[in-house]
Amino acid sequence: MTEYAPPDPAKPHELTREAVLGRFLRAHRERLAPAEVGLAPGRRRRTPGLRREELAQLAGLSATWVTWLEQGRPVALSARALASLAGALRLSRAERAYLFELAGRRDPMQAQDEHAPAAVLASVEAINGPAYLLDRQWSALAWNAAAADLFVGWLDPASEDRNLLRSMFLSPGLQALVEDWPHRAARLVSEFRAHSIRHADDPPMRALVEGLIAQSPVFRADWLSQDVEERQGGRRGFQHPLRGLLHFEQLTLVPAAAPGLTLVMLMPA
Structure with missing residues (x-):
């Protein structure tokens, strides 16, 4: 002892x-x-x-x-x-x-306190390049016009599901948009695993993962691989249906006024 x-x-x-x-x-x-x-x-x-x-x-x-x-x-x-x-x-x-x-x-109480302050919402609109704000389950709370134009199959007006993870695995439009989709999708799952463990007891988080395991064999395989990665910025490529191949540098931030949210912006590479 x-x-x-x-x-x-x-x-x-x-x-x-x-x-x-x-x-x-x-x-x-x-x-x-x-x-x-x-x-x-x-x-x-x-x-x-x-x-x-x-x-x-x-x-x-x-x-x-x-x-x-x-x-x-x-x-x-x-x-x-x-x-x-x-x-x-x-x-x-x-x-x-x-x-x-x-x-x-x-x-x-953290799971109950996830409102987006007005200043954070305004910052999304103020950014020139594509930018969006994610909640705890990585559903988009806000995005600017540049993001709506870029993210076909997720943030465009024709899409209905604003969850990044579900759209990545269930939206053919987003899958066609993302360059090297198999690698980016697997990486996204490993990043989400690292993020979600802090909220593993939240029913919406469990429902999101369980739903994707049932709906997407690719997500199921990536999730069961047990890979864990930190959320990473860096170069991102998109094969846009109207504008062709586009490249950006991604920057991911956590607003001090809303630590449960994630602000993502894309700058021209």
């Missing part, structure tokens, strides 16, 4: 996840006034902010767990327990995301 070694007081800047998480929780507990959570301040309160026992009660957790967390002990908390802590501490959106990242858990 491994013996627990508490953080060294002489090293207040220790950067292990447990130590950073402990200092983060303590700092936010101590800056939260009892009155902010409906507690009487009391006459003999020596602790700044909330006591550990009070935070534990508000979060529905054991006071021992709260103590161990602040001490930097390796305590495994569920996403639900972390959400309770975040609520009890009145954490902001950024602070909540930081807490879940430190704890190595996925925030269940």
Whole structure:
């Protein structure tokens, strides 16, 4: 059995996840006034902010767990327990995301918060070249006129399914458009696998993958290959039915104001 070694007081800047998480929780507990959570301040309160026992009660957790967390002990908390802590501490959106990242858990609220800010939508229209915005399941939320003109079989007015993955495997028009389609399609699946594991418990994500496995033998084979790749930019070729062979450099960005979304732009190569 491994013996627990508490953080060294002489090293207040220790950067292990447990130590950073402990200092983060303590700092936010101590800056939260009892009155902010409906507690009487009391006459003999020596602790700044909330006591550990009070935070534990508000979060529905054991006071021992709260103590161990602040001490930097390796305590495994569920996403639900972390959400309770975040609520009890009145954490902001950024602070909540930081807490879940430190704890190595996925925030269940992320799947519910995927709206596209107006500024992000406007940026798609402002880009000169083809550009589009994808949601968590890689369905297009917005695209500009240049993208509608380029992506025959996906973003053109005649197409109905705006999901990139489904269109890549089920739309003959998009398959004919993409240069070296077998390679690009397999690469897209390996990139989506790396992306989707962060949202594996989301029902829409599972439904998308299961549906494609049933509908496309090529997708099924690519998915079962277990290949995993990071989302990659670089040169892209398209055999457009009216404009002939076109080449672009693809750039993929994650908007800071909407980290669940993906902005893709294509610049002339």
